Amino acid sequence: MDDKILIIMTSGPDTPRRCATPFFFATLAAAMEYEVTMFFTIDGTLLLKKGLAETVYPKAGGKPVSDFLKDAMEAGVKFTACTASTELHDLQPSDLIDGIKMVGGASMWQMSEDAKTTLTF
Amino acid sequence: MATVRGCNLPEDLYYFIDKHVWAKEAEGGAIRVGITSVAAKLSGGKLAAITVKAKSIGQEVKQGKSVATVESSKFVGPVPAPVTGILIRANEKLASDPNIAIADPYGEGWIAEMKPVNWDADKGSLATGADGVAKYQAKLDAENISCS
Numbered sequence: 001m002d003d004k005i006l007i008i009m010t011s012g013p014d015t016p017r018r019c020a021t022p023f024f025f026a027t028l029a030a031a032m033e034y035e036v037t038m039f040f041t042i043d044g045t046l047l048l049k050k051g052l053a054e055t056v057y058p059k060a061g062g063k064p065v066s067d068f069l070k071d072a073m074e075a076g077v078k079f080t081a082c083t084a085s086t087e088l089h090d091l092q093p094s095d096l097i098d099g100i101k102m103v104g105g106a107s108m109w110q111m112s113e114d115a116k117t118t119l120t121f
Numbered sequence: 122m123a124t125v126r127g128c129n130l131p132e133d134l135y136y137f138i139d140k141h142v143w144a145k146e147a148e149g150g151a152i153r154v155g156i157t158s159v160a161a162k163l164s165g166g167k168l169a170a171i172t173v174k175a176k177s178i179g180q181e182v183k184q185g186k187s188v189a190t191v192e193s194s195k196f197v198g199p200v201p202a203p204v205t206g207i208l209i210r211a212n213e214k215l216a217s218d219p220n221i222a223i224a225d226p227y228g229e230g231w232i233a234e235m236k237p238v239n240w241d242a243d244k245g246s247l248a249t250g251a252d253g254v255a256k257y258q259a260k261l262d263a264e265n266i267s268c269s
Contacts, residue, residue, distance in 0.1 A: 024197060031190045031199035032174050071197070 004035045006115035008108070012043025013056045016065070019047060020058035022121040023068035023077075030075035037115070038072070039108050040100075041082035044121075046089055048081055048096045073099060082108065123251075125258040127269030128158045131227055135247035137203035138257050140185070143227065144203040144247060147234055151209055154188060155231040156200060159261065161223040162268045165195030168219040173211035173233050182208050184243060188233050191222075204243035206235035 007026050011018035022038070029036045040048055047053045053066035073079065080101045086093060093102050112118050123130050130136070134143040141160035147153040156164075173189040182188050187199035188208055202208075211233050214221055222230035237243055248256045261267065 028190055028192065028197045031187055031197060033187050033199075075198075 003116040004037070004111075004114055005029050006111050006118040007036065007038045008118065008120040009038055009040045009044035009047070010042040011121050012046040013052065014043060016056050016058050018058075018121060019056055019065045020063075020068045022119075023065070023072045025119065026072045026077045027068075027075045030072070030077050035078075036072075036076070037078040037080060037111055039080045039082065039103075039111060041085045041105075041108070042088070045081050045085040045091065045096075048079070048100055049089075049091060050095060050097050053097075080107065080111070123254045125254060126261045126267035128162065128261065128267070129227075130157065130159075130254050130257055132250050132254055134227065134253075135203065135244055135249045136253055136257055137184075137201065138248050138253075138260055140201040140203070142201060142203050144244075145227075146240075150240075151234045151236050152204060152206070152240065153231045154200070154203060154233045154235060155226055156191065156222055157257075158226050158268055159257075159266060160191070161226055163196065163266070164191055164198075164223075165193045166223060168193045168223060171200075171215045171219040171222055171232060173208070175211075177208045178210065180208060181206065181238065182235070184246070188235070191219075200232055202235065203247055204235060204237045204240060206237035206240075206243075209234045209236055 009022050026036050053069050054064050056065040080103045083102050134145050136143055141157045143155050144152045170192045182202045184205045185201050188202045189200040212231050
């Protein structure tokens, strides 16, 4: 592993076309041996709700967001979600898929400082 | 030249079977690295890019670590190094047409060259010859992969 990358995901099911590329870029970065963390906040957190990503299609007739998400997880991308954003959507941490670390906003700042590159979608 | 389940798998290459990568001795003690016809099939048959990480050239890459990435609309993943060695150079032709790696995976479509740290030791961990092709076939049979 060399450098760290942080991808902040704010887009959600209202904008399906914005929901594949962030995962794709995360998977790609992991394949390049970067240490990759995704931080989900605002509407991005909704994509982590159990069963929801399976219903969001960036392209009609294409793969659902859940496929892109799974690829990223399998490539070793770490998933973190903003605690406050779950409150925004009346979600409990238990409503989210497995493998998500709940963190506060201050963690996002620390991850951003540690990362060589931060991308926001 | 052997064809297994529709996949062309020459016997004179050294296969890193789990990763669908091949290695072959090249000039000056280097080895050439590429993806197999199986990887070409699994990637969906049409690539958007093959990229060797420029920063890694001149650096040692451990066996199993990424020397390049393959992107298609269906797939994104690493090309893991079949041996531990210094990454010497990338195949510049792939920048303009990554699909050479699918059309001619063992020839013009090679991906990178490496200077192995210990080729004699590492090649023992790779599959080659008729026996190597048979091992590759066993994997394809087990995972029900075919190229046709």
